[in-house]
Amino acid sequence: MVNKTENEQTGESVDLMDSTQVTIKEALDNLGYPDEVYQLLKEPMRTLTVRFPVRMDDGKVQIFTGYRVQHSDAVGPTKGGVRFHPDVNETEVKALAIWMSMKSGILDIPYGGGKGGIICDPREMSFREIEGISREYVRAISQIVGPTKDIPAPDVFTNSQIMAWMVDEYSKISEFDSPGFITGKPIALGGSQGRDTATAKGVTICVEEAARKRGMDLHGAKIIVQGFGNAGSYLSKFMHDEGAKVVGISDAYGAIYDANGLDVDYLLEKRDSFGTVTNQFDNPISNKELFSQDCDILIPAAIANQITEENARDIKASIIVEAANGPTTREATKILTDRGVLLVPDVLASSGGVTVSYFEWVQNNQGYYWSAENVANMLQSNLVNAFNKVYDASETHKVNMRLAAFMVGIRRLAEAVRFRGWV
Numbered sequence: 001m002v003n004k005t006e007n008e009q010t011g012e013s014v015d016l017m018d019s020t021q022v023t024i025k026e027a028l029d030n031l032g033y034p035d036e037v038y039q040l041l042k043e044p045m046r047t048l049t050v051r052f053p054v055r056m057d058d059g060k061v062q063i064f065t066g067y068r069v070q071h072s073d074a075v076g077p078t079k080g081g082v083r084f085h086p087d088v089n090e091t092e093v094k095a096l097a098i099w100m101s102m103k104s105g106i107l108d109i110p111y112g113g114g115k116g117g118i119i120c121d122p123r124e125m126s127f128r129e130i131e132g133i134s135r136e137y138v139r140a141i142s143q144i145v146g147p148t149k150d151i152p153a154p155d156v157f158t159n160s161q162i163m164a165w166m167v168d169e170y171s172k173i174s175e176f177d178s179p180g181f182i183t184g185k186p187i188a189l190g191g192s193q194g195r196d197t198a199t200a201k202g203v204t205i206c207v208e209e210a211a212r213k214r215g216m217d218l219h220g221a222k223i224i225v226q227g228f229g230n231a232g233s234y235l236s237k238f239m240h241d242e243g244a245k246v247v248g249i250s251d252a253y254g255a256i257y258d259a260n261g262l263d264v265d266y267l268l269e270k271r272d273s274f275g276t277v278t279n280q281f282d283n284p285i286s287n288k289e290l291f292s293q294d295c296d297i298l299i300p301a302a303i304a305n306q307i308t309e310e311n312a313r314d315i316k317a318s319i320i321v322e323a324a325n326g327p328t329t330r331e332a333t334k335i336l337t338d339r340g341v342l343l344v345p346d347v348l349a350s351s352g353g354v355t356v357s358y359f360e361w362v363q364n365n366q367g368y369y370w371s372a373e374n375v376a377n378m379l380q381s382n383l384v385n386a387f388n389k390v391y392d393a394s395e396t397h398k399v400n401m402r403l404a405a406f407m408v409g410i411r412r413l414a415e416a417v418r419f420r421g422w423v
Ligand SMILES: NC(=O)C1=CN([C@@H]2O[C@H](COP(=O)(O)OP(=O)(O)OC[C@H]3O[C@@H](n4cnc5c(N)ncnc54)[C@H](O)[C@@H]3O)[C@@H](O)[C@H]2O)C=CC1
Pocket: 008, 154, 155, 156, 157, 158, 199, 226, 227, 228, 229, 230, 231, 232, 250, 251, 252, 253, 274, 275, 276, 287, 301, 302, 303, 304, 323, 324, 325, 350, 351, 353, 354
């Protein structure tokens, strides 16, 4: 299975580009744009596949495959994370790049979407090997990226240390210090205050807004979070600190559930840098079992295609907030919407990361750095505004939140390609 993402829970494989294109088409039709705009925007403008060698610790050379995809540069440079994961494939990276365009559109950030990925498993590698992969990947993609062209960032199984190696490699290649080449850097290298927790903070803001709309008191609300990495662990902590009861969490190896609430601070202390923690517990349940447990709010914060038509009817939550990219299939979105579940889509809920990445890039460009409080306030007001724009569009057009989010997200891009005279 090369171009499809395999759902580990159901064995079903889902083409993320197909469902993305259907939603783009519906969004553009509802906004009244002609088919030629759809024909241009339904595929990324550039997809680069790279193969590069890295000498491993055993002395042997291993060849890795990676991708960098750029959806559209009509609004500005492209922007989006790089993931290191064994399941990375071209179709998924293309869909992820298009979703980045939607996020920037919703938040009114002057970027197009980009995304990268390398087929590898950093959990099985030494620090030195991960550094080698990071540097070789940057060399391989260096001609199409840069502070005014395409700006990478962290995603699944990548972090600020990897961003540091990548910016160092790019600065060597370009022969000057280029902090604006990448975001999610350590503070010492020009990173922004608040970028490490930004994705989780953005999700938390969306949970608060969704609960407000549904009249749900977050104090005591039961929350399940799939994934305990950058997004999942911090948002569990934020929810816990607000008085919500985090009853279930998971990672790639299993899940734990306790109806009385989990000790989130203990879990945070025990998790490793890849977001693994369930190996510390006897008899974890499976990710599949976790989804059918009792809760008020479900937050998928791991990988794509986790909520499908197979399990959508078993979900007890009345609010789902997608921290992960693409966790819910199109069919499952329909089932959940018909059941009256408020589903806050990924392109809105997970946009806190790119929002603070944009702040980081602006700070790098101007060489003046903002306080944590300033960053937090701007993230809060931008996310609340974005949530309400999408919610209102969903009410006005009587469409689900995902389609509403695409309608809000694609409008500026569609206008830009028209003004540029491309279609
Ligand atoms: N880091 C960021 O700033 C942003 C991340 N996201 C999305 O959030 C999601 C999580 O990303 P991060 O927390 O950054 O990654 P991470 O690498 O820090 O953590 C990933 C988590 O997912 C779990 N996981 C991996 N494979 C799994 C599988 N097959 N089944 C169940 N769990 C699995 C890992 O064990 C870990 O707990 C991804 O979908 C990512 O694209 C979205 C926006 C920004």
